[in-house]
Amino acid sequence: MSQTASPPKWRTSASVILVTRDADKSEDYKLLMLKRSDNTAMMVNQTVFPGGLLDTAADESVAWLQYLEEFGVPQEALRRLVIIRDDRPVILAPQGTGCYDRFFKRSSIWSREITLRLTAVRECFEEVGLLLCRSRSQLDFGAVICVQDVPDLEAWQRRVHDKPSEFLNLCRELNVVPDLWALHEWSAWASPGFMRKGYETVFFMAFVDKQPKLLEEPSEVKETLWLTPKELLQLADLGEVWFLPPQVYELSRLMGIKEYQSLQDFAVQRSGLGTTMYLPVGYDCQGSMVFVLPGDDFYVPDSHLVNKIISFPGSEEEFRARSKHLHRYTYGPSIRNMELNIPPPNGHLKPLKFHQERQKL
Known part of the structure; x- marks a missing residue:
């Protein structure tokens, strides 16, 4: 195994799995996904959930905390977004030191639970013109509020797209705050180190x-x-969309919940249980590329240091035979043979077996 002297640098981002009711279908809900433009896609018809890169100047600006305070958002409402656990992945760990009560006494926001939610809401507006926000009369932090009627929407979308810090000015103009409380922590993924x-x-x-x-x-x-x-997995089967492994994995585990309200109840309850970073570690099994995830017998403790594919002296079948605990998938050019025979971490849903679901589609 080749390792780097220091961890590779990943670019930090946030995405929103946006769920809406669909009373006309037995599944009862639909998801929003975007086909990337040809200039930004890794592959033709690459399809993703809305989201994008953390902009530190815009999303970590302490001006957001000042605005939230002026708006009347209680500090306790912000503290409720923060999960204090020793096993938080680096991406969600505090980006600084100090007491959680010092929200308004710093030069930048150091709680990633806040900054990444700001990233996700901002990117959702940039990409599809959808603003998840609350007015002063909606600070009970109840149902999700979705504002569609943004005056001069196209102009504002362009402004925020070109300069992310304009998102704060948009909220000031509309007299709203981003609905950080509508976003429930779901999962975390990192690209393989190579x-x-x-x-x-x-x-x-x-x-x-x-x-x-x-x-x-x-x-x-x-x-x-x-x-x-x-339907999304079926389109991938037909070659009409192309997903990276995280999208396939998340769609596969959502196959297990058919109803909007059941999914909402589960997401709200599960979000407080924390998140395990899924950083796939690749093994070359005589030409078959197998990627293992946390909990698999072949997962390595310092997965963030692995910067090359590990060579296994045997076939994919032999690789499997040497493993008791499985959390893995085969990849190339799409995900297949997904296996998980252990309880998912953090009280999460187990993805349904990929080949079984393909046969039902």
């Missing part, structure tokens, strides 16, 4: 009662899709 341009991403889940209107940002988004997990 990738030249790697990402680490926190996925949040948010719920809207009605399917909102969207405005696609043309330089980033080719098409928007509102479909069920089953």
Whole structure:
């Protein structure tokens, strides 16, 4: 195994798995996914959840905390977003030191639970013109509020896209705050260490009662899709969309919940249980590329140091035979043979077996 002297640098990002009711189908909900524009996609028809890179100047600006305080958001409401656990992944660990009570006495926000939610809400607006926010009268932090009627939407979307710090000015103009409390911590993924341009991403889940209107940002988004997990996996099977492993994994485990309200209840309850970073470690099994995830017998303790694919002296079948605890998938050019025979970490859903689901589609 080759390792780097220091961990590879991943670019930090956040995504939103946006769920809306769909009373016309038995699954009862649809998800929003975006086909990336040809200029930004890794592959033709690459399809992702809305989201993008953390902008430290915009998303970590202490001006947000000052604005939230002026708006009337209680500090306790911000503290409720913070999960204090020793096993937090680096991406969600505090980016500084000090007491959690010092929200308004720092030069930048150091709680990633806040900054990455700001990233996710901002990127959702940049990419599809959708603003998740609350007015002063909605500070009871109850149901999700989705504001669609942004005056001069196209102009504002362009302004925020070109300069992320304009997002704060947009909220000031509309007299709203980003609905950070509508985003429920769902999962976290990092690119394998051998990738030249790697990402680490926190996925949040948010719920809207009605399917909102969207405005696609043309330089980033080719098409928007509102479909069920089953329909999205079927499109991937037909070659009409292309997913990276995190999208396939998340869609596969959503196959296990059919109802909007059941998913919402689960997401709200589970979000307080923390998150394990899924950083795949690759093994070359005589030409078959097998990637293992946390809990697998072949997962390594310092996965963030692995910067090359590990060579295994045997076939994929022999690799499996030497393992009792499995959490893995085979990849190339799409994910297959997903296996998990241990309880998922953090009280999460188990993805349904990929080949079994393909046969049902």
